[in-house]
Amino acid sequence: MEGPPSYRVGEYCVDVDRRISLSGELRRLNGMKFREWAKTLLFYEIALGMKATLSHLLHYKPITLQYPHEKKQLPSNYRGMLALLRYDDGTEKCVGCDLCEAACPSRVIRVVSAEVPGEPTKRYSKEYYMDMTRCLFCGLCVKACPVDALGMTQEYEWAVYDKRQLHLNKEQLLAIGDRNFPVREKRLEFQHPNVAYFNVGFKEIPQKEL
The missing domain is CATH 1.20.5 (Single alpha-helices involved in coiled-coils or other helix-helix interfaces)
Known part of the structure; x- marks a missing residue:
């Protein structure tokens, strides 16, 4: 064994x-x-x-909205269609400095400036064109403007059959601004969080437009 x-x-x-x-x-x-x-x-x-x-x-919460009857609540910093703004007296803010045109990475802005009649030291935008078919909605033009003449709205319903309708001129951009920023408080509400880099920053709630 x-x-x-x-x-x-x-x-x-x-x-x-x-x-x-x-x-x-x-x-x-x-x-x-x-x-x-x-x-x-x-x-x-x-x-x-x-x-x-x-x-x-049992705990049903709708995911989709019944568009166009229902629309989503957009955040305050939403970057939609661009607009040109005015002062309280209705005059245009744009001084034709072309900084927005220089800051645009897609080259969608074209500004033709001219002297204000009778005031050779002041300028304004005689013509202002924007091709929204190529816009990136980056907001660099808004930040570059020294007088806060540009604003980004919450408009996004711009579907068209002819893309040439998205080639906007100064009158159309001013109309968008009048529609979205009809009163001074609306403009200040937009300007406070989106104040231009070249402007004097607001300490608290802005009291007047620059």
């Missing part, structure tokens, strides 16, 4: 550790198989799917 296996120093401990680790691995695998079997028997995945379905059914 063969006697018990002979081990060198340390081999017995290693063999016992190996047997213990293998038995633990077998128990773990058997436990996993049991859990998988239990999930299959109890339709665990189906129950999870039904739970999600019932939670949405």
Whole structure:
């Protein structure tokens, strides 16, 4: 008869550790198989799917809006259609400095400036064109304006059949500004968080337009 296996120093401990680790691995695998079997028997995945379905059914919150009858509430810093602004007396703010044209990365702005009749030290924009088909709505032109003559509105419904209708002139841009910034408070509400880089920053709530 063969006697018990002979081990060198340390081999017995290693063999016992190996047997213990293998038995633990077998128990773990058997436990996993049991859990998988239990999930299959109890339709665990189906129950999870039904739970999600019932939670949405009982706590229904509409995701889509019934456009155009319902419209989403836009944030105050939404960058929509651009507009030219006026002072309280109705005069145009734009001084024809061409900084917006220089700041535009897409080159969609073209400004033709001229001297104010009778006041050679003052200038205004004789012509102002903007190609909204290529506009990135980045807001750099608004930030570059030293007199806050440009503003970004919350208008986004500008789908047209002819893209030439999105080539806007000065009168059209002023009309957009009159429609979205009809009163001084509206202009200041826009100017405070979007004050131009070259202007004097407002300490608190702005009291007057620059």
